[in-house]
Amino acid sequence: MLTPHRAATRRTTAVLAAAAITGLTLAGCSASGESSDKVVITLAGPNQWNSQSDSFGQEWEDLIAAFEEAETGIEVKTTVLPLASFADTLTTQLAAGTAPELIFNQPQPAPDQVVALDDYLAEPNPYNADADSWLDEFNPNAYGDAQRDAKGQLYWVPFNLVIAGLFYNQEALDDAGVEAPIASIGDLIDACSALKDAGYTPLAMDNGSLGTGWTSETLLSSLLNKYGAEWNVFDAAGEPGTATSVTNKSLVKAILTGELDATKTPEVREAVSLLKEIFDNCATENWSGVAASGQFVGGQEFLAGDAAMAWGTNFAISNLADVDWEWSSMPFPSVTKTDTPLSDGSEARFGAVAGGTSYMIPATTKGEKLEAAVKFLQFASSPATNGDWVAATDTIPATSDASTASEGVGGLVTGEWAKPRLISIGSNSPKADSGSNLWEGYLLGTRTLDEQLAYIQTGWVGWAEEAVAEAGITEDWATQ
Structure with missing residues (x-):
């Protein structure tokens, strides 16, 4: 613990x-x-x-x-x-x-x-x-x-x-009999039930793009991890080879050749289904009406002690200076083989990456x-x-x-969570949609799962086509 x-x-x-x-x-x-x-x-x-x-x-x-x-x-x-x-x-x-x-x-x-x-x-x-x-x-x-x-x-x-993860109110978890870190998505759903029974919102959430984005990216990264070796075909300079993580050019190729298709790749469907299960069971009620803040996702509710957990980054720690409860941090739970047979059993990663504060x-x-x-x-x-x-x-x-x-x-800079993701995708979209909440429609019930997957696929293809045009990629797979 x-x-x-x-x-x-x-x-x-x-x-x-x-x-x-x-x-x-x-x-x-x-x-x-x-x-x-x-x-x-x-x-x-x-x-x-x-x-x-x-x-x-x-x-x-x-x-x-x-x-x-x-x-x-x-x-x-x-x-x-x-x-x-x-x-x-x-x-x-x-x-x-x-x-x-x-x-x-x-x-x-x-x-x-x-x-x-x-x-x-x-x-x-x-x-x-x-x-x-x-x-x-x-x-x-x-x-x-x-x-x-x-x-x-x-x-x-x-x-x-920057690295993001779950910050939690230790006293809330103690009241609910929940022990941190929470290992799996199934354990998270169980913990959310216990926290609700103890009178807490399990996971603070707001209508910004970070809460849905970080959750979806973590789930997609975990489930698509098995394709890393197959898709890793360009080095950091864009030349044939491999990189420590799948580069944007490699992702662009996977999307445009149909190797990665949100409507057909079963791990994408599973990740999006898990995303809705988490939001339905854990997130702030009526989260879509809560304005985003610069502290934590759902920061006001979390800092007030009403929510047990919240997504946040290392930048948010100073906002905890005046709370009267003990707190700590942990990785977001992994998608295990118990959660779905599509998991390869790898632990979730986020990575301490450049870009946190960058100009x-x-x-x-x-x-x-x-x-x-x-x-x-x-x-x-x-x-x-x-x-x-x-x-x-x-x-x-x-x-x-x-x-x-x-x-x-705290617990965000150790173990697998601190290592860079092999595959980072989820919020990839055309520039016109940059910063928008891509998942809100499905999570609120205004899109079906199939409609959401089609919407995400359209965004991924648009992002890939923009990248090809901007980089001047002329290889056959990019121009067909």
């Missing part, structure tokens, strides 16, 4: 290391507080850290202050975007050419909409004298070839890694603003700065030399 973690505020009071090194002071502001001769850049993204609508939190404020002390001619402003709509906002801005200088990396841009960073990454980071190149700073198992787009380019930089530069950013945006990415990811920021935010380092992951991540 995992050891519960007593909530405690985890904050670093020291000024970030890079600021201490420079010893510089802020300058160049007018009496009104506006910039005078400074280069002003804006960073826009969702709030992964707290429920504030105007700030990512003190740790971010410290990071930006440290950068502005190191680069007195640059000012960084932040725009906090709603978690439920940030992808739509940034996608629209990218298409219109109105995006700010630094944006969160998840809207799936077209290659010509963002700045390829390969040339910068090949050169030394000016804020780190210990690495031959900026790319060398990063843990190669977390950021590198696997993050290249279909054209083989890197266009975003991670500040940390890119729109192609419309030019001149001194481009130079300033690159400098901010270099500063924020440099080991000296990043190590302090990682410690202050309870996250997992993306750089090789940063501090180790904090104990607050």
Whole structure:
């Protein structure tokens, strides 16, 4: 059984290391507080850290202050975007050419909409004298070839890694006689029944795309794992070969050749059926009317102590500082052979992956603003700065030399769950649907299972065709 973690505020009071090194002071502001001769850049993204609508939190404020002390001619402003709509906002801005200088990396841009960073990454980071190149700073198992787009380019930089899993209220589980970690989907359904009898919502849920997305992706990954060797036909650079995980190009081929078809592959049907069983038995009643938050999935209900479990990431830990109950974390249960004969018996995986907090530069950013945006990415990811920021935010380092992951991540960073998925699919869809809740219709009963599978297949094919067009793939299987 995992050891519960007593909530405690985890904050670093020291000024970030890079600021201490420079010893510089802020300058160049007018009496009104506006910039005078400074280069002003804006960073826009969702709030992964707290429920504030105007700030990512003190740790971010410290990071930006440290950068502005190191680069007195640059000012960084932040725009906090709603978690439920940030992808739509940034996608629209990218298409219109109105995006700010630094944006969160998840809207799936077209290659010509963002700045390829390969040339910068090949050169030394000016804020780190210990690495031959900026790319060398990063843990190669977390950021590198696997993050290249279909054209083989890197266009975003991670500040940390992210891993998601189930956080739970130990007192609620004790009241219901449930022991963590929960091993299988069948055990989860049984636990949800016991938690309901004890007066708790078993699994907090809201109408955002994360709860349905993470649950479906975990189920699909577990059941499709058996096809990994068959579909793994391209390396990270898109050449014939294999990769540690099935690459996007390999998935595109599997979809367009019919090897993976949501309407015909039996493991997909089984995964989607299990998804509905979990939601029907465990999720917040009327979850579709609950607005998403930046804390946990169904965060308000979970933090109030009314829900026993909630999906969350390592970024959410600081929100548990003031709860009066013990908590811990665990992987989402595995799909076992007892749950379905279609399982190969492998344990569920999520993976501590790059992309948790990661930013890119729109192609419309030019001149001194481009130079300033690159400098901010270099500063924020440099080991000296990043190590302090990682410690202050309870996250997992993306750089090789940063501090180790904090104990607050608990049961999420050990065992199979922490290893990268062999196959990652579920939320793959055309850019027009990026960030939308793909599963809501079926889970609410407005689509049948067959209709949902057809809908998902249409989305997968659309995603694959977009990838072929953007990467200029001309192999026979892609053009027939």
